[in-house]
Amino acid sequence: MQQVFSIPKSMKEDFKYTFCPGCDHGIAIRLLAEVLDELGIQDKAICAASIGCSVFIYDFLNVDSIEAPHGRAAAEATGVKRARPEKVVFTYQGDGDFASIGLAESMHAAFRGERITTLMLNNTTYGMTGGQHGPTTMMGQITTTSPTGRNREYYGYPARMAEQIALADGCAYSARVALDSIPHINDAKKAIKQAFQVQLDGIGLGFVEILSTCPTNWHMTPEQAHERVRNEMVKTFPLGVFKDLSEK
Amino acid sequence: MSKNDKVLIKGNYAIAQAAVNAGCECYFGYPITPQTEIGEYLSGKMQELKRGYVCAESELAAINMVIGAVSTGAKAMTSSSSCAVALMQEALSYAASDELPVVLVNVMRAGPGLGYIYPAQGDYNQSVYGGGNGDYKIVVLAPSTVQECIDLTYRAFYLAHKYRNPVILLADGLLGQMMEPACFGEYPYPEIDNSSWELSGAKNRNSRAIYSCAKDEQKQIEHINHLFEKFELISKNETSWEEFETEDADIILTAFGSMTRNIKAAMKVLREKGLRVGCLRPITLSPFPHQRINQLAKSGKDFVVVEMNMGQMFKDVRYAVNGESKTELINRPVGEWLKVEEIVSAVEKIMEKNYAASV
Numbered sequence: 001m002q003q004v005f006s007i008p009k010s011m012k013e014d015f016k017y018t019f020c021p022g023c024d025h026g027i028a029i030r031l032l033a034e035v036l037d038e039l040g041i042q043d044k045a046i047c048a049a050s051i052g053c054s055v056f057i058y059d060f061l062n063v064d065s066i067e068a069p070h071g072r073a074a075a076e077a078t079g080v081k082r083a084r085p086e087k088v089v090f091t092y093q094g095d096g097d098f099a100s101i102g103l104a105e106s107m108h109a110a111f112r113g114e115r116i117t118t119l120m121l122n123n124t125t126y127g128m129t130g131g132q133h134g135p136t137t138m139m140g141q142i143t144t145t146s147p148t149g150r151n152r153e154y155y156g157y158p159a160r161m162a163e164q165i166a167l168a169d170g171c172a173y174s175a176r177v178a179l180d181s182i183p184h185i186n187d188a189k190k191a192i193k194q195a196f197q198v199q200l201d202g203i204g205l206g207f208v209e210i211l212s213t214c215p216t217n218w219h220m221t222p223e224q225a226h227e228r229v230r231n232e233m234v235k236t237f238p239l240g241v242f243k244d245l246s247e248k
Numbered sequence: 249m250s251k252n253d254k255v256l257i258k259g260n261y262a263i264a265q266a267a268v269n270a271g272c273e274c275y276f277g278y279p280i281t282p283q284t285e286i287g288e289y290l291s292g293k294m295q296e297l298k299r300g301y302v303c304a305e306s307e308l309a310a311i312n313m314v315i316g317a318v319s320t321g322a323k324a325m326t327s328s329s330s331c332a333v334a335l336m337q338e339a340l341s342y343a344a345s346d347e348l349p350v351v352l353v354n355v356m357r358a359g360p361g362l363g364y365i366y367p368a369q370g371d372y373n374q375s376v377y378g379g380g381n382g383d384y385k386i387v388v389l390a391p392s393t394v395q396e397c398i399d400l401t402y403r404a405f406y407l408a409h410k411y412r413n414p415v416i417l418l419a420d421g422l423l424g425q426m427m428e429p430a431c432f433g434e435y436p437y438p439e440i441d442n443s444s445w446e447l448s449g450a451k452n453r454n455s456r457a458i459y460s461c462a463k464d465e466q467k468q469i470e471h472i473n474h475l476f477e478k479f480e481l482i483s484k485n486e487t488s489w490e491e492f493e494t495e496d497a498d499i500i501l502t503a504f505g506s507m508t509r510n511i512k513a514a515m516k517v518l519r520e521k522g523l524r525v526g527c528l529r530p531i532t533l534s535p536f537p538h539q540r541i542n543q544l545a546k547s548g549k550d551f552v553v554v555e556m557n558m559g560q561m562f563k564d565v566r567y568a569v570n571g572e573s574k575t576e577l578i579n580r581p582v583g584e585w586l587k588v589e590e591i592v593s594a595v596e597k598i599m600e601k602n603y604a605a606s607v
Binding site for chain 2: 043045066105108112
């Protein structure tokens with residue numbers, strides 16, 4: 001019998017799934033592992049993990065990892081890459097880590113054009129602490145710290161990172177993808193792969209913003225959560241490739 | 249010029265070149281007076297040698313870049329000063345827990361807050377006791393001359409890698425900005441093999457993860473105990489200090505860093521006046537020479553601590569003396585270094601007060 005599906009070799013065989021049911025971390029990590037397999041870089045990859053639900057990345061990936069303090073993943077990845085330029089270095093962060101507390105590190109890694117890959121899951125909330133208002137919370141969105149919904153007066157506007165990072169001269173690739181449907185998942189994998197490819201080609205920093213669900217804190221079923229991504233989130237966070245220097 | 253020639257060099261440049269000689273593969277830093285020359289010097293030198301160098305966007309980024317670099321087994325360092333070292337305390341707590349060989353140079357300026365650029369010794373507590381969260385230990389080395397800026401930079405890299413523990417080289421603005429003759433020699437320590445733990449890619453082995461996140465209470469307890477057992481070993485092997493004329497002394501002047509120079513001069517003046525005064529200066533502030541101080545106190549010698557802060561090391565000396573003899577403090581919080589004559593007259597006053605009958 002032909003085996004048509006297996007765990008990527010970039011994933012641990014004995015991992016325990018610790019995310020909430022319906023959370024998109026599972027899909028994102030699987031795609032990441034498939035990309036590492038397909039590019040043949042698992043054995044020279046080093047991950048800078050972050051703080052938040054994404055911290056558990058090292059429980060899933062069969063990849064050397066270092067945990068960064070909250071927001072500092074891009075700085076640690078920079079340190080790894082500068083010390084060992086021959087390695088493939090990436091971060092795996094949430095939107096709070098990447099776009100709020102770590103905005104300076106994230107942006108400056110892009111400005112410098114570090115040859116690293118940075119992945120940011122955008123679920124419009126601080127998931128691990130129970131669903132608070134964050135940098136990507138959408139206008140009108142109710143969270144535990146925006147009880148009447150995000151408004152201009154108290155909270156200002158959400159941050160669109162894929163567009164921002166694309167503006168940096170050192171950014172070689174920036175895209176926003178979603179995981180709500182098979183076509184989108186396929187696009188997401190291509191984007192992640194390309195974000196690694198620009199690193200391998202030494203062009204600059206690769207960035208992918210991955211729209212993802214947090215059914216627990218959104219108080220939705222997994223299906224409803226994916227509908228929210230598809231029908232609402234993409235209005236604030238349009239999907240697409242905002243920069244790809246490898247095309248030139 | 250050979251490595252054994254004496255050169256006239258500023259403390260900051262001495263530290264920077266010593267780091268190069270020690271094999272520092274990456275330097276990450278952010279400017280702040282009075283240590284900026286370290287980054288300036290290394291910006292050119294590291295590029296010339298094709299080593300790693302980043303003008304970091306902040307001290308937070310700088311120390312975390314060091315963490316990233318040393319996690320691969322590389323030698324790396326950052327340098328900063330007082331209020332900016334305060335920003336690095338979170339990362340030091342992580343690095344201590346993660347057992348990473350971070351080397352941090354702190355060329356102290358005045359605090360609290362922004363303070364000012366004149367020299368001070370107000371970061372004793374920040375360095376020795378740490379500003380980060382949780383139970384952890386940092387190794388702290390305090391040079392008193394430009395020569396020691398070199399020697400202790402070498403030692404900082406060695407100890408960091410030997411024990412997989414962050415090390416702070418605690419200098420001050422006076423040393424950083426002062427020129428003295430010094431000799432670089434060769435890096436005198438053996439290279440440490442990091443292959444059992446460094447991140448190098450999971451090739452022909454299981455993946456490694458370096459993290460402090462503890463999901464298991466019992467493992468966390470064991471880990472903290474392990475960190476403290478390791479520090480016990482460091483204390484046993486590496487505690488170092490210098491003594492001058494303590495044998496017949498009634499009073500022992502104690503200082504750290506560049507204040508050592510003034511207590512040695514004050515000791516000579518007081519000796520000429522017929523007072524039996526000695527000096528003891530810890531080279532490692534952490535681990536601290538508690539045992540030796542206690543031993544000397546038990547033999548009846550009193551301690552006078554001289555420092556440019558409100559009495560931070562004084563508390564450690566008093567703890568070491570443990571009531572066996574008297575402890576006094578001569579200090580000024582910041583600014584112009586306590587002059588030799590000020591120390592002499594303060595010691596004379598203490599002697600009048602404490603030994604009225606015998607003087």
